[in-house]
Amino acid sequence: MxxxxxxxxxxxxxxxxxxxxxxxxxxxxxxxKDFSADNREKYLHKLIEEYPQIILGDIIEREVKTLASRLRLPSGGELDLLLIDSSGRLTIVELKKGKGHREAITQLLDYASDLQQMNEDEIFGSGKTKFNSLKDAFRTFYEDEEEYSYEEFRHIFLKSINDPKEIQLVLVSYDLGDDTKRLVEWLKYFKVRIFCVEFEYYKSENKEIFVPKLVGFEDIQKKSNEELTERQKKYLMFFSEILSRFKEIKVGVTERKATYNHWLLIPAGFGSIHFEWIFRGKEPNKVLEVGLHFEYDDETLNQKLLDYFKSKENELKKEIRDIKFGKFGKKWRKIYAEKLVGSLDNALNDEKVKEWAIMTMVKFYEVFKEKEEINKAMQILNQV
CATH class of the missing domain: 2.20.25 (N-terminal domain of TfIIb)
Known part of the structure; x- marks a missing residue:
């Protein structure tokens, strides 16, 4: 990473x-290479603590952060990582640098039962969490924009520490034995949210490459409509329609499916650059945005990309009249156009809003991708 x-x-x-x-x-x-031969478990721990998405990309569609590392539990045990996603759901991660044995599954189940003996105050009062409170964690996801209300976020968090079927368990190992996989599949029949991730490891003198693989991915049950909030159902309906219509215009551009999040990405061919539809703000002042996002870890690079395109503002405005340039999050940048829609219901029922969202994305894709403007920017910045 x-x-x-x-x-x-x-x-x-x-x-x-x-x-x-x-x-x-x-x-x-x-x-x-054999990861376990040259690396200690704490190296794997630190890597995933900083970048949990490298193992959770196929499990959690939402943004996810590390809530606690080496959290001490009431029994005296110590779980490796406790993660929280933008809905408030918790995930316990157990790391094994070598082979993941059945004992690791037992340990995960024990940690889950132990964690569910703790309440909200005990977790955040442990001195091991990266946030002072659950509300602090909530704000790092949404800042001043709430797609989940804090009450919804806290409700899901509390379910994670009270309902054994709501907390997620993940075993990460360089090598998973068949007995471990069988046990995990058996537990899934009882609605336990448990997953295994194993990874291949490649190393040269100056490069390390991790190739994570979610074991049994085809058996993962997608979140059913019955579990979705009314707001999530509306997001899913809206993005399903506009994505389908976008694909009819730009055939073969993406195989992505709509989700129940308040945003939807279209790949741009670079890992940390993508096109995005996103709803911002609260009703009755909700805004729909179409844009090109620069989300590298390096804020300086994101700014250089934005500056490059801002220098071509007059030229770009001939193609996309209402284009804007901005910053979001702590270090990311975006080029975007926006439309006030008021509410999700308005967006769902107004054909003009949907037509705007589709055709604006088509224009963004044509200008920045098909005319190779992103490619040109990357080449120029590479020569600096």
Whole structure:
């Protein structure tokens, strides 16, 4: 993880025992290594603590943060990582640098039962959480924009520490034994939210590559409509329609499916650059935004990309009249257009709003992707 290398184009071929990276005309072969041979468990711990998304991308569609590391439990045990997502749901992560045995599953279940003996004050009063309170955690996701109300967020959090079927459990291991996988699949029949992630590890003199794989991904039950809030159902309905219509215009651009989040991404061909529809603000002043987002870990790079396109503002406004340039989050940047929709119901029922959302995204894609403006920007910045 960390800063992403900017040389383009980069092509990665993966085989059973090594990865071949073609970067322009340079070919590099990186061999698979035994992660447990050269690394300590605390190295894996620190990596996932800082970047939990590398193991949870297929499990949690929402933004996720580390709530606590090495949290001491009432029994005296110590769980590796406690994560919280933007809905308020908790996930316990147990890390094994080598082979994940059945005992690790027992340990996860024990930690879950132990954590559910704690209340909200005990968790945040432990001295191990990264936030002073649940409301502080909530604000790091939403700042002044609430797509979940704090009451909804807290309700899901409390269910995670009271209902055994609501907390999520994840075992991460370099190698998972068949007996471990069988036990996990058996527990899923009893509606236990338990997952296993194993990873391949490739290393050269100056590169490390992790390839995580969610074991049994095809068996994961997607969240049913009965579990969705009314607001989430509306998001899903809105994005399902506009995404379907966008795909009819831009055939083959994306295989992405609509979700129940308040945003939906369209890949731009670069890992941390993407197009996005997103609802902002509260009703009755809700805004729908279409934009191009720069979300690298390096804030300086995000700003350089924004500055590059801002220098072409007059030219871009000939294509997208109401284009704007801005900052969001702590370090990300965006180029966007916005429309006041008032409420989700208005957005769902107003054909003009949906037509605006679709055609504005089409225009963004044509200007920035099809005319290779992003590619040009990356090449120029690479020469600085």
């Amino acid at each position: 960390g800063k992403k290398k900017l040389n383009i184009p980069t092509i990665i071929f993966k085989t059973m025992s090594y990865i071949v990276i073609k970067d322009n005309n340079i070919l590099e072969i990186i061999e698979e």
